[in-house]
Amino acid sequence: MIIKPKIRGFICTTAHPGGCAAHVNRQIDYIKESPSIQGAKKVLVIGASTGYGLASRIAASFGMGADTIGVSYERPASEGRTASAGWYNTVAFEESARAAGYIAESINGDAFSHEIKQETLKLVKEKLGKVDLIVYSVASPRRTHPDTGETFNSVLKPIGQPFSDKTVNTNTGVVSEITLEPATEEEIENTITVMGGEDWSLWLKALEEADLLAEGVTTLAYSYIGPEITEAIYRKGTIGQAKNDLEATAHTLTKQLERYDGKAYVSVNKALVTQSSSAIPVVPLYISLLFKVMKEKGLHEGCIEQAQRLFGKLYSGATVETDEEGRIRLDNWEMRADVQQAVQEAWSGITTENVSERGDLEQYRLDFLQLFGFGFDEIDYELDVNPDIQ
Ligand code: NAD
Numbered sequence: 500m501i502i503k504p505k506i507r508g509f510i511c512t513t514a515h516p517g518g519c520a521a522h523v524n525r526q527i528d529y530i531k532e533s534p535s536i537q538g539a540k541k542v543l544v545i546g547a548s549t550g551y552g553l554a555s556r557i558a559a560s561f562g563m564g565a566d567t568i569g570v571s572y573e574r575p576a577s578e579g580r581t582a583s584a585g586w587y588n589t590v591a592f593e594e595s596a597r598a599a600g601y602i603a604e605s606i607n608g609d610a611f612s613h614e615i616k617q618e619t620l621k622l623v624k625e626k627l628g629k630v631d632l633i634v635y636s637v638a639s640p641r642r643t644h645p646d647t648g649e650t651f652n653s654v655l656k657p658i659g660q661p662f663s664d665k666t667v668n669t670n671t672g673v674v675s676e677i678t679l680e681p682a683t684e685e686e687i688e689n690t691i692t693v694m695g696g697e698d699w700s701l702w703l704k705a706l707e708e709a710d711l712l713a714e715g716v717t718t719l720a721y722s723y724i725g726p727e728i729t730e731a732i733y734r735k736g737t738i739g740q741a742k743n744d745l746e747a748t749a750h751t752l753t754k755q756l757e758r759y760d761g762k763a764y765v766s767v768n769k770a771l772v773t774q775s776s777s778a779i780p781v782v783p784l785y786i787s788l789l790f791k792v793m794k795e796k797g798l799h800e801g802c803i804e805q806a807q808r809l810f811g812k813l814y815s816g817a818t819v820e821t822d823e824e825g826r827i828r829l830d831n832w833e834m835r836a837d838v839q840q841a842v843q844e845a846w847s848g849i850t851t852e853n854v855s856e857r858g859d860l861e862q863y864r865l866d867f868l869q870l871f872g873f874g875f876d877e878i879d880y881e882l883d884v885n886p887d888i889q
Contacts, residue, residue, distance in 0.1 A: 518872025519587035530561040538814030539632035548585030550773035552636030554802035566602035629713035638775035653693035656682035662731040667784040694741035696748025716761035772866035787858035
């Protein structure tokens with residue numbers, strides 16, 4: 500099969516196995532070139548196949564020498580269709596990690612379900628014994644509740660009043676005004692059910708009941724805050740309510756983990772191009788302006804640089820530095836006053852005509868393509884490849 504990108508709105512419906520492997524291997528190379536970290540050795544990553552979860556898994560194995568089990572929900576190849584990028588990433592990660600001598604096992608299925616939790620516990624017991632780090636990095640538009648079978652959908656909407664601002668179609672470069680209607684109470688609740696902390700605590704409960712938590716265990720989940728520009732749609736919107744819930748869950752979990760001398764943290768990460776963030780209105784425009792500013796200031800990072808910095812902070816041996824809410828702040832460079840001021844200046848008066856000059860749409864598009872294994876110079880996209888790899 501000759502595989503080319505097929506972009507529909509903010510998703511790409513194809514993925515390239517060789518390109519995804521190149522993406523994974525670049526991240527592995529970055530970690531191998533970074534100083535190694537004495538940290539976790541037995542790691543479970545939930546949401547391990549793309550974005551922050553994949554980067555965490557790579558940094559855990561190649562940076563800390565950890566054996567890993569990854570859970571994700573990806574599509575295998577089928578008649579005439581490529582697998583999803585996360586599928587190919589997982590295959591590539593397992594191959595490289597195993598070649599380097601680490602245990603790397605993966606489970607593909609719905610992490611929200613009791614069945615996948617039980618299957619994972621069995622595998623953890625068999626392959627890892629107890630775990631000393633659990634990274635929770637699931638991002639999903641829906642969740643079927645394991646007890647009731649009811650399916651909830653999350654929405655990306657403002658709360659209280661309509662919100663209008665500029666957005667960009669990253670494919671065409673057209674900047675336009677978008678108005679989003681406020682969420683209903685039910686939509687807010689549903690978004691919290693999908694993206695809040697309940698499933699994270701169900702994972703910890705299941706691991707504890709199966710006696711799979713090691714002494715000194717750490718668990719991590721990821722959040723975002725962001726600037727005033729995206730506040731109405733992000734932090735003060737429906738997803739922000741879910742993140743408040745996730746952050747509150749960290750405090751509850753830390754209490755529960757006291758008997759293991761363990762700790763639950765939320766790390767507030769930087770805005771980056773991932774399959775999840777590209778679906779949020781307004782955010783891709785903000786990201787393309789942010790990238791330009793951060794690159795100019797030599798502060799630009801991707802998921803892998805963030806994961807490496809995070810583990811460096813967590814396992815430095817010193818007290819883990821947090822903000823007054825107990826969160827680790829990996830967004831400290833994004834939120835620096837000089838960075839935000841420059842982004843704000845670029846934002847005011849942004850139009851289709853000046854967006855390419857004020858923002859880094861090229862980098863945005865390349866990052867987006869690379870999420871699906873496209874845009875790598877070392878890959879010949881004219882070659883016939885087998886999409887069905889396991
Ligand atoms: P992503 O879309 O790249 O990754 C999502 C992962 O979740 C994938 O591995 C996917 O397979 C898995 N997943 C989805 N539904 C699942 C299910 N039902 N069962 C099992 N696995 C499932 O997303 P991301 O951007 O890396 O987001 C991860 C976390 O990081 C989220 O909490 C997100 O809010 C947070 N975060 C993202 C950004 C950003 O800019 N992208 C910034 C800060 C924080």
